[in-house]
Amino acid sequence: MxxxxxxxxxxxxxxxxxxxxxxxxxxxxxxxxxxxxxxxxxxxxxxxxxxxxxxxxxxxxxxxxxxxxxxxxxxxxxxxxxxxxxxxxxxxxxxxxxxxxxxxxxxxxxxxxxxxxxxxxxxxxxxxxxxxxxxxxxxxxxxxxxxxxxxxxxxxxxxxxxxxxxxxxxxxxxxxxxIPDPEVFEPVDFLGVDRGIVNLATTSDGTNYQGRRLVRYRRWHAAKRSELQAKQTRSSVRRLARRAKKESRHATHVNHRIAKEIVAVAQRTGRGIAVEELGGIRDRVRLRRDQRATLSSWPFHQLGAHLAYKARRAGVPFLEVDPAHTSQCCPRCGNTERANRSTRDHFRCRRCGLAGPADHVAGVNVRNRARSAWVLVNAPVPVPG
Incomplete structure (x- = not known):
């Protein structure tokens, strides 16, 4: 690599x-x-x-x-x-x-x-x-x-x-x-990772990396940019130039730290890492006007890229799985419906009653899909008789 x-x-x-x-x-x-x-x-x-x-x-x-x-x-x-x-x-x-x-x-x-x-x-x-x-x-x-x-x-x-x-x-x-790629080990299981805005990452173990501080930080930067842009003076332009990319560097640092911790846990426990395949997410969803700036500037792909290359460097298996309905599907009975997720933060299965944090449930579903995908990918190819 x-x-x-x-x-x-x-x-x-x-x-x-x-x-x-x-x-x-x-x-x-x-x-x-x-x-x-x-x-x-x-x-x-x-x-x-x-x-x-x-x-x-x-x-x-x-x-x-x-x-x-x-x-x-x-x-x-x-x-x-x-x-x-x-x-x-x-x-x-x-x-x-x-x-x-x-x-x-x-x-x-x-x-x-x-x-x-x-x-x-x-x-x-x-x-x-x-x-x-x-x-x-x-x-x-x-x-x-x-x-x-x-x-x-x-x-x-x-x-x-x-x-x-x-x-x-x-x-x-x-x-x-x-750098030569280390040999990828055979995982004993997978660590599912659900990515989001309120919670930047939530693992199937229940570890939660909250994004509230980053949200406040980005809002504060947006307010400062608006104030400086409204002044339209040479001094405000210079200050805007000095502030350029500062917010981006902070978000990158946060993503590096999260990815490093997740990969370390997976390597120590002999597990692989699984995430949702979120390519094209901005084209698949319809948002209110006040949500567009947040989603369009959120570094979903960057966190996934950090996880991928850090896992590759550590020899940890890494998979991307289908993201469809991971937060609406019950990992115990398989019931999938929108009503299972009554609010953004809470999940409760309408069939079997399983309840818990919605992001944690999504991480468990990502892990379960990675288990199935790994078996299919590594299944022996039948030899014609």
Whole structure:
């Protein structure tokens, strides 16, 4: 499996100036290549490189390999744009968003991330330094730091290129690590996980990870954004920019913590993890106007993705099961009807009388479906006689 390790660079003022000049030059070169690709309708890497390679080197001062990486970044950006257009992420054909995305060439921010391969950047893991190409020559002995486990992963499994990024006055390198998958063990049972808004996750064991604090936190951020947007001053715009993505980072941290705890419990008890397959949930449900913003911005998929990759890294079996009626089906007698869930929080079977928290019941149903699915997936294939 592939993981991205982020390390923080510790440049001197002179080294930081060289890095910034290099980043700006690479992004100017990429913007130039994007304009030529748009005007000539050339998006193939080889064809575009023939058109702009010499100009990129002579005009922007890049050496051979950084020039190639800047052109490749442009080609990848257009490939991502085409994918988003095909999938409808930028609206329907002819809409304002679609026209804005396709009506002009791509442009890169002056300090956008720049990829470096092993010809431009080398790692000295023992000394915790890197050597990186810049406009001012090769910078050697550039120190970096990071978490101990991440540095160990970096030294053992780094593969491919690394991205140089600059954000909020700090320099980082993002390195791709290719970690071999551990062997998945045979589970003795499954731990069902029901995801929601009021309760972020509820397991079949009855463990409940409530989302009330996160809801209040998001509402507080929404109110602050509204206040700043209403002012429409330069100062309010700067404050909005400083607050950007802060809420998202907090939600990501909460999801990481929840996923880590669930995977640890499953690994310790020898069980697999099962979740509901919630793909397309925003298209399947109809909501009141006051509910739309909450559901559209809720990180259902992120928590599932964290559970999936953490389980894979730990060798824990992971399954997604059919989500239909998990909170309306009685796990004891199988009776399924809407009346079984009289309120959002409470479940009571109309046939056998089983009662309990609705999210806990849903987690149990997810676990039961995972048991059946695992048996079917691992059933021996009959050999024709």
């Amino acid at each position: 592939k993981l991205v390790v982020r390390v923080k660079l510790l440049p001197t003022p002179e080294q930081a100036a060289a890095l910034e000049a290099t980043l700006r030059a690479c992004n100017r070169a990429a913007t130039y290549a994007a304009r030529v690709a748009f005007e000539q309708n050339v998006y193939s890497r080889n064809d575009l490189q023939k058109l702009v390679y010499a100009e990129v080197k002579s005009t922007f001062g890049l050496s051979a390999q950084p020039a190639v990486r800047a052109i490749k970044k442009t080609v990848d950006a257009y490939a991502t744009l085409r994918t988003n257009l095909r999938s409808g992420n930028l609206g329907k054909v002819g809409s304002k968003r679609w026209a804005k995305a396709t009506g002009s060439p791509l442009a890169f921010r002056a300090q956008a991330a720049q990829p470096f391969d092993d010809r431009c950047l080398s790692w000295q893991h023992g000394a915790r330094t890197v050597s990186i190409w810049t406009l001012n020559g090769r910078l050697k002995g550039l120190h970096y730091t990071g978490q101990v486990d991440q540095l160990k992963t970096l030294a053992e499994f780094r593969r491919g290129e690394s991205d140089l990024i600059y954000t909020k006055g700090k320099w980082y390198l993002l390195a791709t690590c290719d």
